[in-house]
Amino acid sequence: MFRAPRGTSDLLPEQQKYWRYIESKAMELAGEYGFGRIDTPVFEDSGLFIRSVGEGTDIVEKEMYTFEDRGGDSVTLRPEGTAPVCRAYLEHGMHNLPQPVRMYYFCPVFRYERPQAGRFREHHQFGVEVLGDPDPSVDAEVIELASRFMSSLGLSDIDILVNSIGDPECRPAYISQLKTYYSGFTDRLCEDCLSRLDRNPLRLLDCKVETCRALGDEAPRSSDHLCQPCQEHWDRLRDYLAAMEISYQVDHRLVRGLDYYTRTVFEVQPRDVGGQSTILGGGRYDGLIEELEGRPTPGIGFATGMERLTLNLQRGGIEVPEIVSPSYLVANVGAEARPAALKLAAELRRAGVGAILSSGSRALRGQMRQANALNVPYALILGEDEIQRGEVVVRDMASSTQETVPLQDFMGAVANRSA
């Protein structure tokens, strides 16, 4: 038997309510802030991601779904959402639009990883991007949006972590300080950290091994080594966040795995457990558009994982609205009633109300059971008697009461109610 590929899953009808809930909240908020929706292709030229995400990153090095298409071009299933949006910004000359340009997206993203709790090979993101404005007020606004998004979902047990990792001006000097610091403790570093020392020194900071953590506490902090413009950006951001009364924590260990981030980085984490816990991550990427051969254009955004949001909604016991079932089940008895039932169901749907046609192959008893199991408020019963008299039995399932009414009157009432 075929199964869904490793790390992927089917989103079954009974789970859809979470997604609908998250999507509706996200779209509502995005609209409030003036974001327009963008949808980009599921796959892109492989070079786009190699260039933007960074050659040395894990994503590019070992996680991309890259293949040659039949024409011999190398394409890659989108491993993240920001680069395609930037590509679209450039391709469609959006620098000619009023700046900044605000866009949001929902899309599947693909990374070849070992699946575990909250981590998949295909997952789905909601993300926002603001392109064309360097001002820290935009950072504050985007972080505020993230915060509002969490509270609108009902997720309250979360921390918002914020940091500044500088820019190409000041970061190299900081990184070399960091290396110097850690090089003095090579005897105390874990094996992973020893390799990070060469490959990705920033990552030393968020190692989870106890001894490494202790070293990280005392390590030089990026926010203490910012160049003057970065420092000013960082100071103003914190002023704005304070002015907006956003509760957040500065986390000097916060770094992100993609090369394009500059200055502001932030994450949202649930308060309880560790593991694959980050539910939202983002930051500023002022060099990215230029890296993609555009005029220097600043940008900032974040992405959230639908699956992790759902997980947290479920863990938090947060009630989400059920997807409404149709109002009517049309039961029918006897061969004569079958076409009449089909017609009635079709008319109801045309009138804008949902109707499920019950299979006439079952006894009426079975059809009523079905009505009960499907949780429809009303069952409509058509039998030969009703057909002859031009009537229909309308049964209110909740109160177990029913009345026989002329079909025309019933349809008239339905039309009035839905109008």
Place this chain on the structure above:
RNA sequence: GCGAGCGUAGCCAAGUGGCCUAAGGCGCCUGUCUGUGGCACAGGAGAUCACGGGUUCGAACCCCGUCGCUCGCCCCA
């Protein structure tokens, strides 16, 4: 890429060498109730016990391999 655990019907599972032609529960279907649901009772369908090999007189159960799933590390949403 590394480490650990687990695979018995759609789901939850009992069973740890013969009494297993595999218990029970949920769900599904049918009947009791000849055209009326939720409850109850009765019945039914649904399992090559993940797959392959081995040990044994005998394997769901022990051993080996494979595959799959889950969890952790790395990394990330």
